[in-house]
Amino acid sequence: MMVRMVTNNEAESRYEIHVDGALAGFLEYRTAGDTVALVHTEVGDEYGGQGLGGKLAKFALDDAQARGVKVSPTCPFVAKYIDKHPEYRVTVR
Template sequence: MSQDDSFHTDVSTRNNPELHQYEVRVGERLAGFLQYRQTPGRIDFMHTEVSSDFEGQGLGGVLAHFALDDVVAAGLRVVPHCPFVAAYLKKHHANDQFIDWP
């Protein structure tokens, strides 16, 4: 097993509403986060960051996918101010009907 494969065996995602961010963890380590601002009826995705230790492993996409599914399941609209999330949405069209482009 390569080092990259081992990172993907213990990946978890969660919403951390106290910090207004979605998080992706590898084991106990915070590997990345997606900051948001919630307003009535919508979530504005503001900034995504993946730690340099975990770049290039697809964790940003895992995080974006999880956050989008969570927001849509809650019946909210998505506003992608974050360039990473905007680029992700332009490649993945499953949630197009829930997006309000800024």
């Protein structure tokens, strides 16, 4: 069984997902005041098709909601994720 863990690497301004301890993907962000721009999502080819990008998007959006900040989904993947999960639209600036 693969162990998946998502963390916020604040030093690198990105959320990271690790599979069995190895970095499998990340979602870069930029913070400006009370808005977080979600700018780029990338998952390694060997981890494609496992839903890891969606897990990153969900984690980032949940984190923004918990911190009371708005998001600007400039990354097309995150924008599409929000379209498919309308409960996150209230988080969008």
